Amino acid sequence: METDGVLSIRNVSKRFGGTQALDDVSFDVQKGEIHALLGENGAGKSTLIKIISGVVQKDRGSVFLDGRELKVRNAQQSRELGINVVYQELSLIPDLSVAENIFASSVNMNSMKFMRIGNLGSDVMSIVEMLDIDLRTPVRNLGIGAQQMVEIAGAISRKCRILILDEPTASLTNEEVKILYRIIRMLKDQGVIIIFISHKLSEVFDIADRATVMKDGRYVATDRVGNLDENSLIKLMTGRDLHDMYPPKGDSPGAFALEVGDYSGSGFRSVNFSLREGEILGMAGLTGAGRTEFCTTLFGVQPSTGGSLRLFGKDFAPRDVLAAMRAGIGYLPEDRKQTGVFMQMDIKENTVAATIDGIARHGILSAAKINECAREMIGKLSAKTGLLRDRILSLSGGNQQKIVLGRWLLANPRILIVDEPTRGIDVGAKFEIYQILRNLARSGMAIILISSELPEIIGMSDRILTFYKGKVSMEIDCHDPFLEEKIGCGIMGSSFRKSGEAEA
Ligand SMILES: Nc1ncnc2c1ncn2[C@@H]1O[C@H](COP(=O)(O)OP(=O)(O)OP(=O)(O)O)[C@@H](O)[C@H]1O
Ligand SMILES: [Mg+2]
Structure with missing residues (x-):
């Protein structure tokens, strides 16, 4: 079998405490291929890519590139191998400028004062031009979408054999998504291996060549996108037929x-x-x-x-x-990272944070009552969580969002x-x-x-x-x-x- 330019994932397993995040996962991705990785929240997508990039160490199994086993101990090493990941959580440094952020990931910070904008490669410059942003702007003054694009520019300013994008479009405008598509296609033509994670199925049909579906940490199927449609994908991901995505409209509004x-x-x-x-x-x-x-x-x-x-x-x-x-009035904010999730609190505290007034009788908070409310809401939203006392950051991105929504629903x-x-x-x-x-x-x-x-x-x-x-x-x-x-x-x-x- 041809192994040149192939990324092979073989029998990879990973456990976090009580959660089997990955269970014997195997599939291949070819060079010059845009490969969508799909699955419900908590399916194990982010964990798998963190293993490929050395951020998380696997318990079992192997990852091969060009037929040779990849033994990546940390993110630095994976970058040297040309593996670049844009994570779901942004890793920009808010007080540095756009240009500095693009460089920060590819050069030693000490040499940064010698940095010249002219040193940016032509690929990066073409992104920066498409974006129409001033390289000297501090990143914190940019919208989330533009920040995400800076992160992507940073990723491809380095040697790039594998590019992994974990929900890159979650906060991009339609215009920015189009630019991103152009960048991805440019890299595809250069033979880069591209793995693309998204919950927006329309994007999978727009851009991906093949798709792999995971469920509850297990591999489900891989197929050419041309052989799939939205319903068949949803069925693979959820195990259910989901027709009528939207409930019937309301009829008679009140006062x-x-x-x-x-x-x-x-x-x-x-x-x-x-x-x-x-x-x-x-x-x-x-x-x-x-x-x-x-x-x-x-x-x-x-x-x-x-x-x-x-x-x-x-x-x-x-x-x-x-x-x-x-x-x-209740308000579920747009940017859960900045305003929605209390990062230092555990899942249970996050769930009931907006309700404390309601749960406290005469100012006394009953631990049993908090647990009961949190458990009920988590069940209603079928959020996949570990223990109620786990830090909220140990949850997959989508499950964090459910907790924040649950918080407001509890406040009634x-x-x-x-x-x-x-x-x-x-x-x-x-x-x-x-x-x-x-x-x-x-x-x-x-x-x-x-x-x-x-x-x-x-x-x-x-x-x-x-x-x-x-x-x-x-x-x-x-x-x-x-x-x-x-x-x-x-x-x-x-x-x-x-x-x-x-x-x-
Ligand atoms: N550091 C960690 N500690 C404990 N549990 C973890 C950790 N990282 C992930 N998990 C758990 O492993 C499972 C898989 O999580 P992962 O982040 O890979 O899901 P995902 O497919 O990326 O989901 P999403 O679409 O919501 O981003 C989840 O149940 C999650 O709570
Ligand atoms: Mg994820």
Whole structure:
């Protein structure tokens, strides 16, 4: 068998405490191939790539490159071999500039003062040009998407035989995803072995040549993407047939939960709309259109600069987050790494963090009560967790997200804002989260859904507001026959015209 340019994973197993993260996994990846690695949260994808790159040591099995066994002890050694990984968790240094970050991973830090931008290779320069970012900008001033691109540029500035991307697109804009696709195809043409992990199945069909599916730490199947469709992939990943991803829409919304009048603040102005109990209101828009700023202001994170809010018929001006929470508002933030997860707390504490008020009787927290609530919520979301006292960082990325969502569901708010609630979450869990959100709405909760995934906005919302440059540009009912076209116009700030009508 031809072994030149082949990465072979043979009988690899790994156990973390009580969790069998990988169980006898074997498959091959060819050079010049874009190979998707798929599976539900906790399936073992990240663990497998950490083994390939030497960050985690396997218990059993071998990894071969060109027919020779790879014995990688640490990340440094794997880089010397040309194995580059962009991890799910970013590893940038926020206070260094873009250029410094690209270099930091490839050169000795001491020699950094001699660094010249001209020393960046042509591949990296072409990425930087595509990105249109100033190399001297400190990385912390960039959006998450741009940071991710810097990380990718850093990875390929080194010798590159294998490039592994762990959910690279989770926080990229559509434009950035297109750039990423171009970069990946360029490397494919150079014969690089590319492993691509993503929970967005449409991307797998866009870019991958073959896909391998894992489930509960075991290898399930490998096939050419051309032989697969979305349903067959979902079946392999979850073991279930998941038709009707989205639950039926709500029918009769109740009383006003929120009335927003000419509300302005940092990043948005003159916003007007109302939200009713039992309703899911979708907010569509490009990154930076003001949706998150509007919602964080409503949640008392920063002050508004004008306008009014009425909450359940009463005037409302949140002094701070605590006041907003007491008034019945819950907020699942977009960036769970920065604001969502309390990294130092364990799973149980993270789950109940928003509910402490509710669980404490006369100020006394009962450990038994915390355990009970946490366990119930984890079960509802089928989050795959170890022990309740484990650090939350030991969970797979998607399971961390479920814990944060569970935290807000436990607090039982009357208005729930969810900002990118399914980012990084597998299809099975997405399905469950959609059912949960709709059931909450049915029980009377008013829900605001911010999402960059149009199918999700369209599938879940009863009504949709589009934001453009800080203002609401359109309000659309979910039964509108031109729903998609209108959303497209709304987020681009153009007015809607039925096709066939002439441009004015
Ligand atoms: N350092 C660790 N300590 C303890 N358990 C771990 C550790 N790393 C991973 N695990 C466990 O191993 C299993 C596989 O995790 P892994 O991160 O590989 O999943 P994944 O397929 O990448 O999931 P996701 O799609 O959510 O990122 C999970 O049950 C996880 O909780
Ligand atoms: Mg992972």
